[in-house]
Amino acid sequence: ENELSDLALRYDLTVPLARVIANNRNELPRFFKRYQIQPVWRADRPARGRYREFYQCDVDAIGSGSMLAEAELCSAICDIFDELGFEDYAIRVNDRRLLFAVIDASGIDEDLANRAVVVLDKLDKIGFEKVADELKAIGVSGEAAGALIGLLKKIEGKSNSDVIRDVSSFTSGNETADESIRDLESILSLAKSDKMAIDVSLARGLSYYTGAIFEVILTGDDFSGSVTGGGRYDGLIGMFGKEKIPAVGLSIGLERILLVMDEREMFPEKLTDSPADVMVALWNEDTIPHALQLAGKLRESGLRVLVYPQPDKLGKQFKYADQVAVKYVCILGESEIEESSVSIKNLATGEQQSVPLGEAVAFLVQ
Amino acid sequence: ENELSDLALRYDLTVPLARVIANNRNELPRFFKRYQIQPVWRADRPARGRYREFYQCDVDAIGSGSMLAEAELCSAICDIFDELGFEDYAIRVNDRRLLFAVIDASGIDEDLANRAVVVLDKLDKIGFEKVADELKAIGVSGEAAGALIGLLKKIEGKSNSDVIRDVSSFTSGNETADESIRDLESILSLAKSDKMAIDVSLARGLSYYTGAIFEVILTGDDFSGSVTGGGRYDGLIGMFGKEKIPAVGLSIGLERILLVMDEREMFPEKLTDSPADVMVALWNEDTIPHALQLAGKLRESGLRVLVYPQPDKLGKQFKYADQVAVKYVCILGESEIEESSVSIKNLATGEQQSVPLGEAVAFLVQ
Numbered sequence: 155e156n157e158l159s160d161l162a163l164r165y166d167l168t169v170p171l172a173r174v175i176a177n178n179r180n181e182l183p184r185f186f187k188r189y190q191i192q193p194v195w196r197a198d199r200p201a202r203g204r205y206r207e208f209y210q211c212d213v214d215a216i217g218s219g220s221m222l223a224e225a226e227l228c229s230a231i232c233d234i235f236d237e238l239g240f241e242d243y244a245i246r247v248n249d250r251r252l253l254f255a256v257i258d259a260s261g262i263d264e265d266l267a268n269r270a271v272v273v274l275d276k277l278d279k280i281g282f283e284k285v286a287d288e289l290k291a292i293g294v295s296g297e298a299a300g301a302l303i304g305l306l307k308k309i310e311g312k313s314n315s316d317v318i319r320d321v322s323s324f325t326s327g328n329e330t331a332d333e334s335i336r337d338l339e340s341i342l343s344l345a346k347s348d349k350m351a352i353d354v355s356l357a358r359g360l361s362y363y364t365g366a367i368f369e370v371i372l373t374g375d376d377f378s379g380s381v382t383g384g385g386r387y388d389g390l391i392g393m394f395g396k397e398k399i400p401a402v403g404l405s406i407g408l409e410r411i412l413l414v415m416d417e418r419e420m421f422p423e424k425l426t427d428s429p430a431d432v433m434v435a436l437w438n439e440d441t442i443p444h445a446l447q448l449a450g451k452l453r454e455s456g457l458r459v460l461v462y463p464q465p466d467k468l469g470k471q472f473k474y475a476d477q478v479a480v481k482y483v484c485i486l487g488e489s490e491i492e493e494s495s496v497s498i499k500n501l502a503t504g505e506q507q508s509v510p511l512g513e514a515v516a517f518l519v520q
Numbered sequence: 521e522n523e524l525s526d527l528a529l530r531y532d533l534t535v536p537l538a539r540v541i542a543n544n545r546n547e548l549p550r551f552f553k554r555y556q557i558q559p560v561w562r563a564d565r566p567a568r569g570r571y572r573e574f575y576q577c578d579v580d581a582i583g584s585g586s587m588l589a590e591a592e593l594c595s596a597i598c599d600i601f602d603e604l605g606f607e608d609y610a611i612r613v614n615d616r617r618l619l620f621a622v623i624d625a626s627g628i629d630e631d632l633a634n635r636a637v638v639v640l641d642k643l644d645k646i647g648f649e650k651v652a653d654e655l656k657a658i659g660v661s662g663e664a665a666g667a668l669i670g671l672l673k674k675i676e677g678k679s680n681s682d683v684i685r686d687v688s689s690f691t692s693g694n695e696t697a698d699e700s701i702r703d704l705e706s707i708l709s710l711a712k713s714d715k716m717a718i719d720v721s722l723a724r725g726l727s728y729y730t731g732a733i734f735e736v737i738l739t740g741d742d743f744s745g746s747v748t749g750g751g752r753y754d755g756l757i758g759m760f761g762k763e764k765i766p767a768v769g770l771s772i773g774l775e776r777i778l779l780v781m782d783e784r785e786m787f788p789e790k791l792t793d794s795p796a797d798v799m800v801a802l803w804n805e806d807t808i809p810h811a812l813q814l815a816g817k818l819r820e821s822g823l824r825v826l827v828y829p830q831p832d833k834l835g836k837q838f839k840y841a842d843q844v845a846v847k848y849v850c851i852l853g854e855s856e857i858e859e860s861s862v863s864i865k866n867l868a869t870g871e872q873q874s875v876p877l878g879e880a881v882a883f884l885v886q
Contacts, residue, residue: 185828185841187795215829217829218829220831222827225812226829228818238729344812346809364701420645436588443712448596460553461588461592463581463588463592464586464588477549
């Protein structure tokens with residue numbers, strides 16, 4: 155541990171999972187699903203929504219080669235984004251095999267395929283013209299670049315079935331392409347969401363993907379880049395063990411989603427407006443135990459309760475409650491304690507009323 | 521970033537918090553509470569429940585010098601450990617000022633005080649004799665060591681009020697000691713828990729504590745060491761800004777608690793026994809959409825639902841459900857689909873019955 159080269163921070167959760175599966179195959183059930191939320195690190199240049207340390211929220215399904223696994227993951231994504239309140243998301247779906255078949259059918263040299271994929275992946279950032287230019291710059295012939303761009307322009311904005319028809323005819327005779335198209339059709343029909351669109355230019359950065367790949371983008375103009383990505387990696391676990399085991403997984407970009415939800419003010423009011431529902435004021439030193447007892451009862455009922463942290467002028471306590479946007483303040487002075495009541499002030503209306511101590515919870519929970 | 525010496529991993533969450541408070545004092549309310557859960561790193565020698573990367577769960581209350589802050593934190597600890605199902609925990613409480621007053625009153629040289637604290641902190645691990653030996657080894661006179669050990673033996677196992685009486689008389693005339701004793705009495709009376717015991721040998725490792733300190737230990741014999749610790753650090757924020765701001769906080773050791781809960785089998789059955797409540801079996805390729813639809817409905821009702829991930833022999837599917845300890849399996853074959861029913865098998869009893877599709881949720885939720 156004295157050499158810098160010996161030190162590394164966790165890059166993702168997928169490769170470690172693959173290792174665990176390979177090493178514990180006999181102890182794990184044949185089909186194994188797990189979710190995992192943990193920070194990972196990238197030496198990327200930081201930008202809006204792109205950090206060097208960030209949390210990855212992973213879901214993986216190990217052991218099945220059926221497209222049902224992809225379909226279930228995509229359906230789960232829809233549930234998550236619907237639940238969070240997003241309406242403008244789309245799931246772009248592709249297959250790494252189809253991607254390479256399209257590149258091959260364009261007439262691009264096999265030696266240049268990997269570099270062409272990197273260029274193609276930039277399509278939504280730089281557009282058709284620049285992709286064509288960059289393809290030529292890496293040595294792709296003008297004819298091949300033209301064929302590829304021609305296909306992409308032709309299918310732009312078309313329905314999934316039209317895209318499938320056009321791409322099928324473009325890759326005609328390539329059996330791997332036909333197989334991957336059948337898989338994509340399976341996924342689309344099983345997941346049954348109008349949010350899913352085939353995008354043959356989608357590549358995903360990681361090279362361990364072997365089949366279907368997908369990513370979630372927000373179609374509003376306030377955030378570019380993906381907020382969730384995943385795909386099938388049937389070869390990865392085999393790298394760490396004897397057995398080749400099919401697997402598919404996704405990774406949700408927590409910080410990017412939080413960033414957009416924050417900017418769009420999508421969080422429920424209760425989470426953002428106030429640290430508490432009720433503040434219990436302190437009358438004087440002697441009444442603190444009564445105040446704490448009341449706070450305890452209110453908390454038991456599920457209310458979020460703030461106790462003013464030291465005896466102070468009541469005016470100052472109200473001012474503080476107002477500043478942190480608590481709606482109700484409970485006051486237990488000597489007379490209230492004697493009468494087993496509590497004065498409850500609604501800071502929004504200014505109204506203050508005396509409530510029997512036993513009814514305080516009911517009054518505040520409403 | 522090319523030098524090893526420039527790189528560091530987060531050590532704790534308290535110092536970063538102090539920085540944030542110091543830098544944003546004017547934007548934050550006068551009293552500020554926050555909780556934060558994040559991994560931190562230590563170059564410790566790993567052991568059972570002691571890892572080099574672990575999650576710290578912090579709660580801090582900034583801005584108040586009142587002992588109410590300590591009392592509320594200790595009450596929160598009790599709520600947490602009660603809720604988790606622990607019965608054998610204790611909160612050891614002390615005050616750094618009292619600790620040094622006791623050392624002073626023993627006749628230990630001021631120059632040796634910090635080293636004596638380190639020795640004293642090992643009391644519950646090494647016992648009275650070895651503490652006396654180690655004190656002498658660092659240069660403490662036999663008389664002073666004897667006085668200190670004498671006090672500790674005298675108060676061992678006594679009630680809080682007896683400990684306070686004996687320690688008061690031992691530190692007699694030391695005003696700082698008297699003040700810290702009054703603070704401890706405040707905390708004990710406000711927090712009102714029979715789990716709290718004064719332990720004048722408690723030191724806590726970190727030097728930034730200025731007043732009350734506390735830690736939670738499990739009194740069963742299966743785990744030594746603390747599972748939560750904290751205290752008052754009124755000087756720390758002032759190190760990063762102009763203003764001295766009182767603060768108190770605690771840190772919960774998540775992994776240690778999980779370790780003990782796992783070994784003692786304290787987790788609710790539902791969390792450990794099975795990955796799901798129900799498994800939906802697949803009859804054949806054509807019926808998959810029906811199976812997925814049923815799974816969706818069951819999930820909407822809050823059930824945890826596993827869909828068998830590919831069409832397979834029914835016997836194999838039952839075997840798998842049994843292996844992962846799912847209690848119910850739903851089967852939607854052609855005849856069930858025709859009759860809008862579902863066959864539900866209880867794997868525990870072996871019983872299988874046909875239920876109208878619309879009543880499946882009610883049947884399974886029970």
